[in-house]
Every structure is written in structure tokens, then in C-alpha cells.
Amino acid sequence: xxxxxxxxxxxxxxxxxxxxxxxxxxxxxxxxxxxxxxxxxxxxxxxxxxxxxxxxxxxxxxxxxxxxxxxxxxxxxxxxxxxxxxxxxxxxxxxxxxxxxxxxxxxxxxxxxxxxxxxxxxxxxxxxxxxxxxxxxxxxxxxxxxxxxxxxxxxxxxxxxxxxxxxxxxxxxxxxxxxxxxxxxxxxxxxxxxxxxxxxxxxxxxxxxxxxxxxxxxxxxxxxxxxxxxxxxxxxxxxxxxxxxxxxxxxxxxxxxxxxxxxxxxxxxxxxxxxxxxxxxxxxxxxxxx
Numbered sequence: 673x674x675x676x677x678x679x680x681x682x683x684x685x686x687x688x689x690x691x692x693x694x695x696x697x698x699x700x701x702x703x704x705x706x707x708x709x710x711x712x713x714x715x716x717x718x719x720x721x722x723x724x725x726x727x728x729x730x731x732x733x734x735x736x737x738x739x740x741x742x743x744x745x746x747x748x749x750x751x752x753x754x755x756x757x758x759x760x761x762x763x764x765x766x767x768x769x770x771x772x773x774x775x776x777x778x779x780x781x782x783x784x785x786x787x788x789x790x791x792x793x794x795x796x797x798x799x800x801x802x803x804x805x806x807x808x809x810x811x812x813x814x815x816x817x818x819x820x821x822x823x824x825x826x827x828x829x830x831x832x833x834x835x836x837x838x839x840x841x842x843x844x845x846x847x848x849x850x851x852x853x854x855x856x857x858x859x860x861x862x863x864x865x866x867x868x869x870x871x872x873x874x875x876x877x878x879x880x881x882x883x884x885x886x887x888x889x890x891x892x893x894x895x896x897x898x899x900x901x902x903x904x905x906x907x908x909x910x911x912x913x914x915x916x917x918x919x920x921x922x923x924x925x926x927x928x929x930x931x932x933x934x935x936x937x938x939x940x941x942x943x944x945x946x947x948x949x950x951x952x953x954x955x956x957x958x959x960x961x962x
């Protein structure tokens with residue numbers, strides 16, 4: 673099937689570009705709003721001394737007798753904020769109501785902070801590491817708080833994880849290390865170049881047996897250090913995408929204009945979810961220019 677894309681002139685200035693949100697990113701008449709519940713988590717064994725909030729969004733269509741799919745978001749409130757760029761709960765409600773994605777519970781997890789420390793943020797320690805601490809934190813500390821209250825499927829093909837910047841490579845790493853639990857990934861403007869020992873994925877992905885992952889990536893032409901020989905965020909994302917292509921993964925890369933801004937990824941979020949949860953089993957790999 674051929675899909676016609678309306679003509680859109682390319683901006684000459686690629687640095688200061690803003691994409692306009694579509695209808696699935698705003699509250700729609702007749703779409704029932706789900707319930708969002710806030711939790712605090714101050715008793716982490718994996719990140720001792722940290723405190724954080726997380727939110728669970730339960731769409732109105734969730735039936736306790738039918739286990740729901742699961743989508744976990746890093747930088748929780750930022751992805752949940754109804755006035756932000758992603759507006760996660762609004763998008764989930766709209767797409768589930770229309771039947772574009774299955775009934776999916778969203779778990780929006782903030783990074784940890786050390787309340788009394790001079791440098792309280794633990795975000796980069798959690799998100800940029802290449803180890804299983806963070807995914808183990810999700811699986812042993814946060815998600816059990818959800819599953820004891822709500823019915824969540826055990827099927828890893830129905831578990832997704834999403835993040836941007838450091839949260840993007842965190843989402844990818846979580847699924848890479850634990851594909852037995854997470855198999856659907858959204859990674860926006862990922863900070864692969866910030867990983868402490870360097871970006872391992874361009875070399876690693878083609879060398880190991882292909883994992884059962886489906887990956888949606890977004891990158892910006894003017895992301896941080898886009899024309900520099902080192903710490904180039906754009907190049908890091910392109911290298912990971914190239915490795916996924918060479919290894920035959922089911923992935924999609926969308927390139928946009930603008931810098932290290934969440935705007936483009938937020939606008940793409942409804943389409944990313946629809947592509948991620950599509951029901952057919954045919955690979956849909958490639959680069960899309962948007």
C-alpha cells in the first residue's frame with residue numbers, strides 16, 4: 673500500500689524548528705479519561721538513599737479480568753505532564769479508545785534524588801550506565817508496586833519502555849539486557865555518547881544473536897555537538913541505527929530538524945506507539961525523513 677505524504681517545505685535554519693502537535697496529543701471529546709495515581713518510593717535497595725515519585729496511569733478501557741499491556745517511561749512527570757511535549761496519558765487514552773493500541777497501563781518513573789545532598793540528582797548515574805541496575809530496579813522495586821494493584825500481562829512482547837536523552841539510552845539498555853521482559857522501545861535523542869565507557873552498541877549489536885526487540889528511534893539534525901568529532905549525539909544515534917539495520921532488527925529511525933529539544937519526539941509519540949504496538953509481524957525497518 674502506497675501512503676502519500678503531503679508536501680512540507682524544508683526549513684533553511686535547521687536549529688530553531690518547532691513541530692505542531694496532532695489531534696491525538698490533545699484531549700478529545702467523547703474519550704474517557706483514565707485515572708492517574710501518584711506514588712512515592714523512598715526505600716530503594718538498588719539506589720539506597722534516593723527518593724522519587726512515580727505515577728501509574730490506568731486507562732478507562734482497562735478491564736481487571738484482562739491483563740493490560742505495560743509501558744514504562746523514564747523522567748516520569750515530564751512524559752506525563754498534560755501541558756508538556758509528550759502528554760503520555762492523553763495519548764494513551766486517545767489511542768486505546770480508538771483501538772489503535774491495546775489497553776496499556778503507563779508507569780511514569782522519575783529519576784532518583786538524594787534529598788539532603790549538595791548534588792541531589794542521581795539521573796545520569798541511573799540512566800547512562802551500561803549495566804542491569806536500573807532495569808533490575810524497575811523489575812524488583814517499581815513494577816511490583818503496580819502488579820500487586822493492577823492486572824498486567826506477563827507477555828514480554830506487550831511490555832514497552834520509553835525515554836529521551838539519557839532516558840533514551842536507558843530505555844534501550846533496559847530492553848537490551850532484559851529482552852525477556854521488555855521488547856518494545858522508544859528512544860528519543862538518546863545520549864549514547866554519554867555512557868561512561870563510551871557507546872558500546874555500534875560494535876555490540878552486530879556481534880551477538882539478534883534479540884526480539886522492536887525499536888523506534890528519533891534523532892535531531894542539530895542535536896548536541898552535531899558537527900563535532902567527539903561527543904556527537906547525532907552521530908551516536910545514527911551509528912546505533914546503522915548497527916540495528918545491519919543486524920536485521922525491526923526498527924524505525926525518524927530524523928528531524930531542531931536541536932536537543934523534546935518537541936519532535938513528543939509530536940511523534942502517538943505514531944511511535946502505533947508503530948510499536950502494530951499487530952502484524954512484518955518487519956518495518958528503515959529511515960524516515962520527517
